[in-house]
Amino acid sequence: MVFAPKIASRIAAKDAEMPRPAHANGSALARDRILEAVNALPPLPAVALRVMQVAQDPKSSAAQLALVVSADPALSARMLRVANSAAYRRSREVTSVQEALVVLGFVQARNIAISTAITGAYPADTLHVLFRIDAFWRHSLAVAFRASDLAGRTRRLDVPSAFTAGVLHNIGRMAMFHADPAGLDQAIAEAIRSGRSIEEVEREQLGYDHAELGGLLAEKWKLPADICAAIGQHHQEAGEGQPSLASVVAEADRFCVSHGILPGYVVPGAPGVVVVPDGEVAQVLKQVDTLMASITQEPSGVHLVP
Numbered sequence: 126m127v128f129a130p131k132i133a134s135r136i137a138a139k140d141a142e143m144p145r146p147a148h149a150n151g152s153a154l155a156r157d158r159i160l161e162a163v164n165a166l167p168p169l170p171a172v173a174l175r176v177m178q179v180a181q182d183p184k185s186s187a188a189q190l191a192l193v194v195s196a197d198p199a200l201s202a203r204m205l206r207v208a209n210s211a212a213y214r215r216s217r218e219v220t221s222v223q224e225a226l227v228v229l230g231f232v233q234a235r236n237i238a239i240s241t242a243i244t245g246a247y248p249a250d251t252l253h254v255l256f257r258i259d260a261f262w263r264h265s266l267a268v269a270f271r272a273s274d275l276a277g278r279t280r281r282l283d284v285p286s287a288f289t290a291g292v293l294h295n296i297g298r299m300a301m302f303h304a305d306p307a308g309l310d311q312a313i314a315e316a317i318r319s320g321r322s323i324e325e326v327e328r329e330q331l332g333y334d335h336a337e338l339g340g341l342l343a344e345k346w347k348l349p350a351d352i353c354a355a356i357g358q359h360h361q362e363a364g365e366g367q368p369s370l371a372s373v374v375a376e377a378d379r380f381c382v383s384h385g386i387l388p389g390y391v392v393p394g395a396p397g398v399v400v401v402p403d404g405e406v407a408q409v410l411k412q413v414d415t416l417m418a419s420i421t422q423e424p425s426g427v428h429l430v431p
Contacts, residue, residue, distance in 0.1 A: 158304070159333050159341070162297075165304035166247075169346055172197040173242035180235045180285045181349065187231050191223045194238055203241050204234065207419045236288060240266060241420045243292055247299055255313040256302055261389035263413055264381055265292050270412045271377035279368045290355035290374050293348075295388050297339030297356070301331070302389075313390045323388065324360055336360050381409070 175193045179185045208225035226234045269291030276287035316323040340357020351370045358371040384406045
């Protein structure tokens, strides 16, 4: 892939602002690694971009979503499988995407379509060591549900956009994984060893930050400006004034991390100690559990302690 001049200039500007990495050739190496990471990640498939576009358009209908889903055989098959699952107890088989949307309801169908289209583009790698793509997506979906809830409470922010931004907020880390899996593993190992945040270690060891990288990716994919901002700013402290998409995603991310739903890795708990989530955490985990069961071949749970 070739960088557009606008994105290349943004990388140069970001590089000038970044703390210098501990290794040699700091500035040039950081810039080169950002370029490598952005180019390494396969682009989002067209169906994922189209699903997001339809889901975020308040004028879109269930029929339009069904049309987009029907254009992708794998996504259509997944939607039909969920609609025909035991959870919906249908007396007869659902055979069309349009009927599946009626059975599932628009919101559930939209969440399944967005999550399946995005996560399917970057499947799990069972051979990897510390970075776990399944844990990465569970964290992303947890943030998506929490951000949606927070956006709904404001009565002014777009809930589907909050869900999409939540699913994609850590996409920069996925790019890091594709560009330098060993380097990301080293950063996770150091974060676990030192008790520091993975973001701090990323900047120190790799010379760049996954949030800034994700923001650049979102711009490259021509996602809406508020979603680009939410992805690029999800580790920034909220300022005064009205909540924004970026602030609710940032708050949702902090909520999930503080309750042990970590972004792509697991910290072993004390032997014999089992964490039982309750309240709002339990609600988010239940939502993630249900959606993960819908978008994977078999039900998957979210566990705070491995």
